[in-house]
Amino acid sequence: MTRRQLLGEIAALPALAQSAPGAPAEKYRLGVMATMFSSLPLTEAMTRIRKIGYRYISMSRRHGDEVVFSPEMSKADRTKMLRRIRDLGVEPFLSLGGFQGEPQTAEGLARYMQLELCADFEIPVMVGAGPWYFTRFPTMPKREKDWQVEVSRFYGGLEKAIRHAESLHVVIALKPHTGITARAKDCIEVLRRLRSANLKIAWDAGNISYYEGIYPDPDLPDLAPDVCSVCIKDHKGLRGVNDFPVPGQGNIDHEQMFRTLFGAGFRGPMAIERVDGTDGGMNKVPPAVVEERLTAAYQYLKPVLDRVTAGR
Numbered sequence: 001m002t003r004r005q006l007l008g009e010i011a012a013l014p015a016l017a018q019s020a021p022g023a024p025a026e027k028y029r030l031g032v033m034a035t036m037f038s039s040l041p042l043t044e045a046m047t048r049i050r051k052i053g054y055r056y057i058s059m060s061r062r063h064g065d066e067v068v069f070s071p072e073m074s075k076a077d078r079t080k081m082l083r084r085i086r087d088l089g090v091e092p093f094l095s096l097g098g099f100q101g102e103p104q105t106a107e108g109l110a111r112y113m114q115l116e117l118c119a120d121f122e123i124p125v126m127v128g129a130g131p132w133y134f135t136r137f138p139t140m141p142k143r144e145k146d147w148q149v150e151v152s153r154f155y156g157g158l159e160k161a162i163r164h165a166e167s168l169h170v171v172i173a174l175k176p177h178t179g180i181t182a183r184a185k186d187c188i189e190v191l192r193r194l195r196s197a198n199l200k201i202a203w204d205a206g207n208i209s210y211y212e213g214i215y216p217d218p219d220l221p222d223l224a225p226d227v228c229s230v231c232i233k234d235h236k237g238l239r240g241v242n243d244f245p246v247p248g249q250g251n252i253d254h255e256q257m258f259r260t261l262f263g264a265g266f267r268g269p270m271a272i273e274r275v276d277g278t279d280g281g282m283n284k285v286p287p288a289v290v291e292e293r294l295t296a297a298y299q300y301l302k303p304v305l306d307r308v309t310a311g312r
Contacts, residue, residue, distance in 0.1 A: 027309035031056025046088035058094035071113035133179035173202035184219035206233030213239030224264035
């Protein structure tokens, strides 16, 4: 795409709608994880996303050679970057940053600092996961006594992170990812152990199909009131099969999932995470193919969400 073509497409895009007095509230917020276009410069990546029809993104750390979302950025640079992104007609609404480890460790501190990054970018939800359960997936879990040490350490760090999140008005949303958040019933136990309005769940039906071989999760209706965001991916095949097709082409019944969530009052951000199929990772899919697949995802998900939210 030439610079002239890119500028022409930017000019042709409708501006990000502003909330006008008396305007009806959005019934849902559907976006994409911008990491799928991380190889492209920021302007081209946002233009492609907006052209398809998406208005929201989960942030990518880099676009091309430019750092756009990192704890190392100064406050001034964060403000400028947020303005640039919004000027391109896109709104950040999610961060797939995670929280693992205690804040005193190098890894934990990075996650801890990302809460502040989310606050500066006015991102209300930081998605993460608990400790990884396997020595070798899917056949070899960790030794129980070692696993329990990891779990105890994780909870200690998470409790401190929650207090920090409360002060910043950011929600930590743990997603299903084996271990303590393997399934809905496990997520419910996490929330019972650490009760806070700033600790919720980011639902990921694709992960439960891939890591657990279960679809749909029978306990989602019980967890649904505490789901604040959704990472959208489909999964095709049996447990552990690396096939993540365009939503609507795999195991996941998205309409049933959305009806359960919206029926429980869900109004949070929903971001498509991957559409790499059997390619072996989003970094192996050319931007033009990513755009085609995200277009197909939009054409499938928008009518489903319109039906589910009609009259709500």
